[in-house]
Amino acid sequence: MSSMFRLLIGGRHREGSRLDAAAVHNPATGECIGDVACATVDDVDEAVALAAHGLAVWRAVPPWERGRILGHAADLLRRDADRIARTLTLEQGKPLAEAHEEVERAADFIEWGGEQARRISGRVVPGRHASQRVEIQPHPIGVVAAFTPWNVPLALAAKKFAGALGAGCAIVCKPSQETPGCVLALAQALLEAGVPAQAIAILFGDAGMISQRLIDARAVGKITFTGSIAVGKQLAAAAGAAMKPVTMELGGHAPVIVCGDVDPERAADVLVAAKYKNAGQICLCPSRFFVEARIAERFTARFVAHAAALRVGDGLAPATQMGPLANARRLEAVAQLVDDARSRGAEVATGGRRLGTRGNFYAPTVLTRVPAQAAVLDEEPFGPLAPILPFSDEAEMLSCANRIEFGLSAYVFTHDAQRQRRLVDALEYGAVAINGALVHQAEAPLGGWKESGIGTEGGIEILEPYQTTKHLALD
Numbered sequence: 001m002s003s004m005f006r007l008l009i010g011g012r013h014r015e016g017s018r019l020d021a022a023a024v025h026n027p028a029t030g031e032c033i034g035d036v037a038c039a040t041v042d043d044v045d046e047a048v049a050l051a052a053h054g055l056a057v058w059r060a061v062p063p064w065e066r067g068r069i070l071g072h073a074a075d076l077l078r079r080d081a082d083r084i085a086r087t088l089t090l091e092q093g094k095p096l097a098e099a100h101e102e103v104e105r106a107a108d109f110i111e112w113g114g115e116q117a118r119r120i121s122g123r124v125v126p127g128r129h130a131s132q133r134v135e136i137q138p139h140p141i142g143v144v145a146a147f148t149p150w151n152v153p154l155a156l157a158a159k160k161f162a163g164a165l166g167a168g169c170a171i172v173c174k175p176s177q178e179t180p181g182c183v184l185a186l187a188q189a190l191l192e193a194g195v196p197a198q199a200i201a202i203l204f205g206d207a208g209m210i211s212q213r214l215i216d217a218r219a220v221g222k223i224t225f226t227g228s229i230a231v232g233k234q235l236a237a238a239a240g241a242a243m244k245p246v247t248m249e250l251g252g253h254a255p256v257i258v259c260g261d262v263d264p265e266r267a268a269d270v271l272v273a274a275k276y277k278n279a280g281q282i283c284l285c286p287s288r289f290f291v292e293a294r295i296a297e298r299f300t301a302r303f304v305a306h307a308a309a310l311r312v313g314d315g316l317a318p319a320t321q322m323g324p325l326a327n328a329r330r331l332e333a334v335a336q337l338v339d340d341a342r343s344r345g346a347e348v349a350t351g352g353r354r355l356g357t358r359g360n361f362y363a364p365t366v367l368t369r370v371p372a373q374a375a376v377l378d379e380e381p382f383g384p385l386a387p388i389l390p391f392s393d394e395a396e397m398l399s400c401a402n403r404i405e406f407g408l409s410a411y412v413f414t415h416d417a418q419r420q421r422r423l424v425d426a427l428e429y430g431a432v433a434i435n436g437a438l439v440h441q442a443e444a445p446l447g448g449w450k451e452s453g454i455g456t457e458g459g460i461e462i463l464e465p466y467q468t469t470k471h472l473a474l475d
Contacts, residue, residue, distance in 0.1 A: 003024075003033065003035075003181070004021075004034060004035055004036075004037070005024065005034055005035070005036040005037065005177075005181055006037045007037050007043060007201075007202060007203055007204060008184060008187055008201060008202035009043065009046060009047045009050060009201050009202075010046075010047075010050045010197055010198055010201070011191060011197025011198065011200075012197075013184075014037070015037045016037040016038045016040055016043055016205065017039075017040040017042050017043050018038075018040050020037070020038040020040075020205070021035040021036060021037055021038060022035065022038060022177055022204070023035055023036075024036055024178065024179075024180060024181075025178075025327075026090050026091070026093075026359075027092070027093035027323075027324040027325065027327060027359060028093055028313075028314040028315060028316075028323060028324050028359045028360075028361075029314070029358060029359055030358060030359055030360075033090055033091070034180075034181070036177045036180045036204045037204060037205075038177075038204055038205035038206065039203045039204060039205040039206075040205075041209065041213060043203065044203060044210055044213040044214065044217075045213065045217070047172050047201035048143060048172060048201075048213075048214065048217045048219050048220060049219070050198040050201065051170040051171070051172050051198060051199065051200075051201055051219065052143060052219040053198050054170040054196050054197070054198030054199030054200070055140065055142065055143055055168075055169065055170040055199065055219075057196045057198065057199065058140075058165070058168055058169070058170055058195065058196050058199040059140045059168040059169070061168070063117045063118055063120045063168070064117075064118050066114065066117045066118075066165065066166065066168065067114040067115060067117040067118035067166075068114070069114070069190075069193050069194040069195060070110050070111065070113055070114025070117065070162065070165060070190075070193070070195075071110075071111050071114045071115070072193040072194065073110050073114075073190045073192070073193035073195070074107040074108070074110040074111035074114070075193075076189040076192055076193055077103060077106060077107040077110065077185075077186065077189050078103070078104065078107050080185065080189070081100060081103045081104065081107075082100075083185075084099075084103050084154070084182055085099035085100045085102070085103050086099070086316070087181040087182050087185060088102060088103070088153070088154055088179070088181075088182045089323070090181075090316070091153075091178065091179040091180070091181055091182065092150060092151070092153060092178075092179050092182075092326050093279070093323040093324040093325070093326050093360070094278050094279070094315050094323050095315045095320045095321065095322070096315055096316055096320075098277065098278060098323075102152060102154050102155045103154060105155045105158075105441070105442070106155045106157075106158035106186060107158075108441065108442040109155065109158040109159050109161075109162040109442045109458070109462075110158050110161065110162050110186075110189075110190075111442070112442035112443060112458070113161070113162025113163055113165060113166035113462055113463070114162075114166055116166055116460065116462050116463050117165075117166040117167070117168075117463065119460075120167075120463065122135055122136050122138055123135075123136050124136075127474075127475070129475075131475055132473070132474065132475050133474050134472065134473055134474070135471075135472040135474065136469055136470075136472075137469065137470040137472060138167075138463075138467045138468075138469055139168075139467065139469070139470055140167045140168035140169040140467060140468075141167070141169060141221040141222045141245070141465075141467055141468045142170075142220065142221025142222060143169065143170045143171070143172060143217075143220045143221060143222075144160070144164040144170070144171045144172070144220070144221070144222045144223075144224060144466060145172055145174075145211075145214035145215065145217075145222070145223050145224070146160040146161075146164070146171055146172070146174070146224045146225075147173075147174050147207075147211060147223075147224070147225040147226070147227065147235065148160065148173060148174075148176065148183065148226055149176055149226050149227045150178045150179045150326055150327070151278065151281040151282060151283075151382075152278070152282065153176060153179035153182050153183055154182040154185075154186060156226045156249075157175060157183045158186060159226075159457045159458060159462075160173070160224050160226075160457070161173070161186065161190065161200075162442075163224075163457065163463055163465060164222075164224075164466045165190070165195060165199070166462065166463050166466075167466035167467050169221075169222070169466050170198070170200070171199070171200060171201070172201040172203065172214060172220070173187075173200075173201070173203070174202075174203050174204070174207065174210050174211065175202065175204070177204040177205070178326065178327060179326075180202075180204055183202060184202055187200050187202050211235060211238070212238060215235070215239055215242055215244065216242060220244065221244065221245075221468075222244065222245055222246075222247075222465070222466060223235060223236075223239045223244055223246045223247075224246065224247040224248075225246070225247070225248050226248075226249040226250075227250065227251075228250065228251050229250045229251045229405065229406075229451050229452070232248045232250040232453075233451075235248075236248060245465075246454055246455070247453075247454060247455040247456075247457065247465045248448075248453045248454040248455065249283070249408075249446075249447065249448060249452075249453045249457060250283075250408070250448055250451065250452045250453045251283055251380045251406060251408065251452060252283040252284055252285075252287070252380065252406050252408030252409050252448065252452055253287050253288060253378075253380045253381075253404055254284065254285065254286050254287050254288070254406075254408065254409040254410050254411060254429070255286075255287075255288045255290060255400075255401035255402075255410050255411070256271060256287075256288065256289045256290060256410070256411040256412075256413070257290050257397065257401065257410075257411065257413065257414075257423055258271075258291040258292060258295070258299055258413045259292050259413060259414035259416065259419060260292035260293075260294045260295050261414055261415050261416055261419075262295075262413045262414060262415060262435070264291075264295040264298040264299035264302065265298065265299075265302045267299060267413045268299050268300075268302035268303040268306060269302070269306060270436060270437060271286055271289070271303065271411070272303055272307055273437065274286055274411075274437040275287075275307075275384070275386050276310055276321075276322050276364050276384050277322075279322050279323055279324065279325050279326075279362070279384050280381065280382065280383045280384040280386075281325065281330065281382050283380075283382075283408055283409070283452075284408060284409040284431065284438050284439075284440065286386075286411050287380065287381055287385075287386070287387075288377060288387060288389065288401070289303075289387065289388045289389060290389050290390075290391050290397050290400070290401060291388060291389070291390055292390070292392070293390045293391060293392045296388070296390035299388070300349065300366075300368060300388050303366060303386070303388065304349045304366050307350055307351065307364040307365075307366055307386070308351070308364065310322050310364050312324075312355055312361055312363065312364070314359075322364060324359045324360040324361045324362075325360040325361070325362055325383055325384075326360070327360060330360065330383055331354065331360045331362055333382070333383065334362050334365075334381060334382075334384070334385055335354065335362070336375075337374075337375055337376045337379065337381055337383075337385060338351075338352050338365060338367070338376075338385065340374060340375045341367050341370055341371075341374040341375070341387070344371045344373055344374050345369065345371050346368070346369055346370045346371065346374055346387070347367065347368045347369045348365065348366070348367060349366040349367065349368050349388075350363070350364065350365065350366050351363035351364050351365030351366065351384070351385075352365050352367075362383060363384070364384045364386075365384055365385045365386065366386050366387075366388060367385070367386065367387040368388050370387040370388075370389060372400075377400075377404075378404055380406065398423070398426050398427070401427065402426070402427065402428045405450055405452075406450065406451065407428050407429050407430060407448050407449030407450030407451065407452045407453075408429060408430055408431065408448040408449075408452035408453065409429055409430070409431040409432070409433070409438055409448075410427045410429040410431070410432045410433075411432070411433045411434075411438065412424060412427070412432060413434075413435055414434075414435075420434055428449055428450060429448075429449055429452075430446065430447050430448045430449045430452065430453070431446050440457075440458060441458070442458055442459075442462075443458070443459060444458055444459050445457065445458045445459030445460075445461045446458055446459075
């Protein structure tokens, strides 16, 4: 059944002013599952104007009550988890079990933002004279312009809504129009829980126009974005011209270091599950596998066997372990990286091909004997593609692991405590997993180093990017 995904402005779902619409496709079948309304300049301006009014209302709600409302919204997301997860799978392609995990994680972030709202506090600094004191007061930074991607559309939006709303801000969100339904479901849960209608807006349409209009709007006080480094730089430059702060969670190309003292089969099992989750379309997922030479053959054999055995199919099918790529662009990009590596002498140990002609399915792929010139070692693959690189010289390996612009996440597998510390200290990445997988949970902050981001999201710091301080001198 085809749906119409409308803009959400002032609590009303509506079509764009010019009645433009873009198709939303199921990546497993290629079928159109609906149309998404596209905003005009007037729609964007109206959303910001209403959000400015919503800010005045929402910021006046006591933080304790904001916490209650956000906690209730989290409960509503859990209540509707089956419906929202199905929408997520239809739009994005991931297996239904993974979609359920994402709904729960989104609820966790919303709940956590509400809990931290109840902990908002200022401080008093004694004056230099008996009659003086200084108060430091936290305030919401203003209307937040949020831009969220298609790969983990619900949880990544929830991080931003949790921080912004918990801090007392209004928020105007421009999600990917390829995955509109799940973010609209998040907004609906927040409205049902009691967030003022004017404090939330959802816009779809021309990303360039919407982003520039929001950044230029006087009422907008903060920009937050999750996506590619290239787009992040464009938004950060525009925000800098307007002297507006940004939070950026950008791309990753995570090195994995598997040392010779671990069980290579167990390490391979853990890493296959992490690599091919969401068909490899996760910024945090492992993407370059440096394996110590003395266990490389065993690790590779197990990794290849496990990857080749993954059941690829429609995310709604119970047996599916890996769904399709989310769009045809990713399908083509992964195929180009494989072709480039193969042309330079790399061997395809498994996969390396599209599966069928219907939908965006690509086989779980493992590359060996990958030359240093292969593009896959420099470009984020963002797909089911794993290059395995044996090493014997630790210093040389670390140089390769750190040489690129990415600095989001990394993985280390070793039971040697001294080597763990040495490798973790040497890796120039904002998050490192030791002997396991990495998932961003609400209670911990996460952010990228180097060109992979600015600032963090989550943890006890979740509200800080959405707050500003007022210095009050009392005499």
